[in-house]
Amino acid sequence: MTVVDPLRVRRIVAAxxxxxxxxxxxxxxxxxxxxxxxxxxxxxxxQHEKAITLQxxxxxxxxxxxxxxxxxxEVPSVFGVPTSLEDPTPVxxxxxxxxxxxxxxxxxxxxxxxxxxxxxxxxxxxxxxRLQRRPLEGIGLVxxxxxxxxxxxxxxxxxxxxxxxxxxLEGIEHRYDSYLRGEKQMVxxxxxxxxxSVFPKGFTxxxxxxxxxxxxxxxxxxxxxxxxxxxxxxxxxxxxxxTIIVMEPRTGAVLAMALVPTFDPNSLGSxxxxxxxxxxxxxxxxxxxxxxxxxxxxxxxxKVMEPQTILFGERxxxxxxxxxxxxxxxxxxxxxxxxxxxxxxxGAVKTALALGPxxxxxxxxxxxxxxxxxxxxxxxxxGLVRDSRSWGRRSxxxxxxxxxxxxTAVQLATALSAVANGGWLMKPHVVAEIRDGxxxxxxxxxxxxxxxxxxEGTAQKLTRILEGAVSRGTGKSAAVSGYRVAGKxxxxxxxxxxxxxxxxxxxxxxxxxxxxxxxxxxxxxxxIDEPQTEAWGGVVAAPVFRRVAEQVLPYLGVTSQAPVRVxxxxxxxxxxxxxxxxxx
Amino acid sequence: MKILAAMAVMSLLLLYxxxxxxxxxxxxHVERLKLKKVAFQREHDELRVTVSKLTSPERIERAxxxxxxxxxxxxxxxxxxxxxPDAPSDRKPGRPEVRLASHGPREPGLRTP
Numbered sequence: 001m002t003v004v005d006p007l008r009v010r011r012i013v014a015a016x017x018x019x020x021x022x023x024x025x026x027x028x029x030x031x032x033x034x035x036x037x038x039x040x041x042x043x044x045x046x047q048h049e050k051a052i053t054l055q056x057x058x059x060x061x062x063x064x065x066x067x068x069x070x071x072x073x074e075v076p077s078v079f080g081v082p083t084s085l086e087d088p089t090p091v092x093x094x095x096x097x098x099x100x101x102x103x104x105x106x107x108x109x110x111x112x113x114x115x116x117x118x119x120x121x122x123x124x125x126x127x128x129x130r131l132q133r134r135p136l137e138g139i140g141l142v143x144x145x146x147x148x149x150x151x152x153x154x155x156x157x158x159x160x161x162x163x164x165x166x167x168x169l170e171g172i173e174h175r176y177d178s179y180l181r182g183e184k185q186m187v188x189x190x191x192x193x194x195x196x197s198v199f200p201k202g203f204t205x206x207x208x209x210x211x212x213x214x215x216x217x218x219x220x221x222x223x224x225x226x227x228x229x230x231x232x233x234x235x236x237x238x239x240x241x242x243t244i245i246v247m248e249p250r251t252g253a254v255l256a257m258a259l260v261p262t263f264d265p266n267s268l269g270s271x272x273x274x275x276x277x278x279x280x281x282x283x284x285x286x287x288x289x290x291x292x293x294x295x296x297x298x299x300x301x302x303k304v305m306e307p308q309t310i311l312f313g314e315r316x317x318x319x320x321x322x323x324x325x326x327x328x329x330x331x332x333x334x335x336x337x338x339x340x341x342x343x344x345x346x347g348a349v350k351t352a353l354a355l356g357p358x359x360x361x362x363x364x365x366x367x368x369x370x371x372x373x374x375x376x377x378x379x380x381x382x383g384l385v386r387d388s389r390s391w392g393r394r395s396x397x398x399x400x401x402x403x404x405x406x407x408t409a410v411q412l413a414t415a416l417s418a419v420a421n422g423g424w425l426m427k428p429h430v431v432a433e434i435r436d437g438x439x440x441x442x443x444x445x446x447x448x449x450x451x452x453x454x455x456e457g458t459a460q461k462l463t464r465i466l467e468g469a470v471s472r473g474t475g476k477s478a479a480v481s482g483y484r485v486a487g488k489x490x491x492x493x494x495x496x497x498x499x500x501x502x503x504x505x506x507x508x509x510x511x512x513x514x515x516x517x518x519x520x521x522x523x524x525x526x527x528i529d530e531p532q533t534e535a536w537g538g539v540v541a542a543p544v545f546r547r548v549a550e551q552v553l554p555y556l557g558v559t560s561q562a563p564v565r566v567x568x569x570x571x572x573x574x575x576x577x578x579x580x581x582x583x584x
Numbered sequence: 585m586k587i588l589a590a591m592a593v594m595s596l597l598l599l600y601x602x603x604x605x606x607x608x609x610x611x612x613h614v615e616r617l618k619l620k621k622v623a624f625q626r627e628h629d630e631l632r633v634t635v636s637k638l639t640s641p642e643r644i645e646r647a648x649x650x651x652x653x654x655x656x657x658x659x660x661x662x663x664x665x666x667x668x669p670d671a672p673s674d675r676k677p678g679r680p681e682v683r684l685a686s687h688g689p690r691e692p693g694l695r696t697p
Contacts, residue, residue: 068636074626125630143626150636224641559664 056182059211063220073148076128076141078119082110085138098130122146153262155223157278161265175378179212179434210437217253217432225551226258233544234260237531243280243409247523249417251447252426281380284406288492290512291402292348298363299351300461301454309336311347318346321394337465341473345401352400361388366453367415375428383407413525416512420520423454467517478542480549482560487513489537507535511542515549521558
């Protein structure tokens with residue numbers, strides 16, 4: 001009989017148990033690592049990895065001198081956890097002091113039976129820092145992206161604004177949205193047990209590119225001067241609104257585009273369409289006598305008139321197609337140059353009748369009326385120029401006086417710039433260049449000629465006539481001491497929306513001109529809408545032209561050609577700075 | 585020989601584990617630096633906004649008039665001088681041709697140069 005060693009049996013049993021254990025572990029390992037490998041890997045990745053969409057910051061908008069006009073900022077938003085507050089009153093009082101919000105409004109929010117409430121979204125960074133320095137019970141901060149316009153109302157109609165989701169909705173923000181918008185990028189992050197980001201998968205994260213930066217042709221200082229003078233003029237004349245465009249005649253670059261009333265793009269909630277629409281490009285108006293410049297250009301170009309051609313002023317009253325045309329300043333015989341100096345309706349009507357519909361229409365269209373100027377701003381209107389085949393004598397007479405034709409402010413400024421530019425019509429533009437996130441230029445604006453509606457000789461003759469309109473005619477208030485100014489006043493009756501006829505109380509007073517006449521650096525259009533004190537363009541708009549030009553010309557370093565004596569006090573000396581340094 | 589091979593394998597394993605730990609440590613460091621960068625970038629953007637606000641012509645004009653008591657220059661008080669580079673040789677070198685942007689009223693007690 002074999003005696004079984006109990007110790008040996010126990011060893012074998014232990015070995016078998018261990019073996020069975022190993023087999024189970026191996027089987028489990030095989031099951032996990034091989035049979036379920038694919039499914040479990042996916043589960044693990046879902047836990048360890050997090051895919052997020054990163055949005056690059058929206059590009060910055062600068063003026064021509066590099067001043068920031070619009071920028072993206074990460075700003076704090078303040079939230080509350082009402083359920084964690086025992087007494088919301090002192091917290092609301094302190095918050096109200098920091099955020100400049102009524103404490104009772106905050107308290108009302110904090111008394112709600114909710115675990116989360118927004119107290120204030122996208123507040124000033126300094127307010128956020130104050131709250132960080134003195135944390136309040138039940139109050140937290142979270143960062144959110146916000147488009148910020150540090151200049152407030154300045155240039156708001158041109159810049160436009162972006163919405164809460166970062167989409168450009170108006171102005172440059174809308175027109176150049178595809179450039180300004182930051183790149184979107186999916187990134188997979190690896191997370192640790194606490195959910196913290198460890199490292200992007202694959203070590204290849206570069207981050208999404210931010211949007212391109214856009215530099216405008218607008219000069220902040222010139223824009224400020226234009227807006228300030230326009231606001232004062234609109235207030236003084238109790239007008240409904242106004243527009244000023246300052247343009248470089250040689251290039252078509254817009255240096256300023258001011259509109260009143262204005263708005264603050266930082267306060268999106270208070271905006272409404274009528275206020276933020278850029279009326280300089282979207283609204284069409286009858287230009288009145290300022291259009292006589294273009295009628296005269298057509299007559300001079302087609303040799304229908306010469307500056308010294310004599311016309312009879314009919315002593316201030318003439319009947320055309322059963323309509324009586326009046327002159328505010330009745331004249332007898334006068335030269336064609338004096339027709340513009342005195343802004344004679346009768347002289348202009350006779351000129352248009354002598355030209356005929358075809359020739360007048362051809363030149364007006366060549367100056368860009370009835371088509372978009374192609375300025376790089378959204379919502380541009382084409383204006384209204386009817387088919388010349390439908391123009392009778394009455395229509396010709398009306399158009400000669402700037403009625404029965406609709407133009408935009410940009411069209412008129414561009415057309416006058418063509419006269420200043422030797423007859424060459426340039427494409428107006430507000431964007432000078434676009435650079436990508438690394439600073440590489442992707443677009444640079446260069447002056448673009450559209451066509452030449454009149455010859456250089458005609459432009460020179462017209463310029464001399466327009467100088468007379470300022471030095472001797474209706475535009476005397478536009479004269480700038482030390483400079484030669486060429487320009488034309490306009491006073492247009494508006495159509496009364498109630499009666500559908502020309503109003504006797506609603507007017508548009510305007511002045512358009514360029515300076516210095518011999519070497520134009522600026523073309524300025526001033527439009528005052530529905531002034532209540534005086535209607536005449538020579539009274540309400542021409543002085544605004546002068547005040548803007550007086551400030552902008554020295555700023556650009558433009559010197560007068562005429563030497564003048566300088567008066568000095570005894571012992572006084574002149575500090576000399578190099579002219580042109582301030583200029584671009 | 586077997587022991588040496590086992591040690592080599594162990595060393596390789598330890599090296600691999602060590603490197604993985606290092607990668608994770610560097611990953612945390614990179615994340616911290618990225619947060620710092622974001623904070624600096626935010627501060628930089630805020631400072632640009634501050635500069636933009638402080639240099640606005642409206643603020644400068646208000647400060648000049650309200651705080652410093654300055655007034656806008658009257659006609660004749662600002663004179664732009666055109667330097668003529670091709671002036672005749674009989675003139676003293678560097679002497680500028682004085683041209684005026686705007687006229688000022690002639691006042692008693694003033695002399696004309």
